[in-house]
Amino acid sequence: MTHTPLLIDRAPLPGGSVETWTLNDPASRNALSEAMVDALLAACERAAADAGLRGVVLRGAGGHFCAGGSLGGFAKTIGQPLAAGEADPLVPLNRRFGTLLQALCALPQWLIVAVEGAAMGGGFGLVCCADQVLAHSGAQFATPEVTLGIVPAQIAPFVVRRLGQAVARRCLLTGERWDVATAQRAGLVDEVVAGDMEAAVQTAIARHAAAAPQAVAATKRLLQAQTDTPLPALLDAAAMAFAQALRGPEALQGLAAFAARKAPPWSAKL
Template sequence: MSYETLEIAREAGVATIWMNRPDVHNAFNAQLIADLTTACIELDADDAVRAVVLAGRGKSFSAGADLNWMKAAGEASEAENFADAMKLAGMLRTLAEMKKPTIARVHGAALGGGMGLASACDICIAGDKAVFATSEVKFGIIPSAISPYVIRAIGERQAYRYFQTAERINATRAATLGLAHEAVATEELDAKVSEVVEALLQGGPKSQAAAKDLIRAVANRPVSDAVVEDTARRIASLRVTPEAKEGLAAFLDKRPAVWIAQG
């Protein structure tokens, strides 16, 4: 498919979604939200895609909401605002729950919804000039739709600070907070993303999807009998799959697993 606000590049099992509104720093509007939702669904269903990288054309990753879109929202009814907010929340959830591994390649500004996108991806690699913020309170609103993913990334305690102060967070601080997995020199950003992608391509695609689902099932839950039984059932069910049998056989035969050879 072709998209009005996106470019999608595919190479060797990796799909890169380039947000392509550089004149407004890849700010969100209704079209970008719709395009990202559809692209995530399309790529998640494509067996040829092993990993997805989210990136931005121009000077920024994403500067959050388009000001014209925000102005229109301020003049709309509460019901219309709810409908728009549900589309944004739905897009973020679609990205966050993709079966494929996802990496945010962040350079420049990642503000508001842009910080939400970075948090919704499984992995975030930031260039050293990247800057993050939950800037919504400066506009009299809150980082509501992005909150599940940002809080997951930086924790509740840090969210109390940054949701209220809207302070800018540089790349080094983002890495300290856990928002970015790594902060690297901007000229090394693509090399680091490629390095992480290469590591991802070594894993079995079905086991990676199961690993993501496992985290969602176990995180922030006490170690109860139900959790212990659930984790045991998950590994038992995977051990008998063709992918697991192939992975073990490849290790014993000292050869690449079929999913690596295909890549």
């Protein structure tokens, strides 16, 4: 029987759907194998072109979120130098994970990450791509790469974007483990869930579903561009996005609903 590294479940929302993407390798605490990275990239590519998809929830199976990168396939390469002139196959494999992190950040839909158990290394990087992070009160977070003689290569820019330089240096250069309270103080976690995670996820979905889909997509594009676009060009793009939104159907529906004290057609009840 073929193992499915990523489970995808689709449920209806007003004006579209929401998908839950579940990392599915409980035996490894959902370590990021090549197959899992490929499945996530394929899901991101499909979602980016899916006008009916309003949001994504990313979580892990078996009581853990993600234990980080899977080094099982690289066991024979550890400590082994390359022959002269040999191209290193580890480089494109590692870079592909960076491509995944970029794709998650660039999703036009809102992305909720629900963390239970461990979120380590590459799993920590996945968390940094979220628009909202829910974490169970027993969750644990760390970037332990440097304590293992490894570089947190692809996740580092995303950790800096999420946490800022000072906090990113602290966690990336020490590999210290954070409980959920520390992660919340650092800005990694938005909401701590002491009870039922599923109920918390549904509440978060309803909260995000109050926002118009195209307005969300345009806002996320602006947020994504902020890090690498000069401010004048960014403000020009923002003005264009504002004008396009105001002239579009969502603003017409949303402002009319506000004036009538009704919910807009895309809104889900809490």
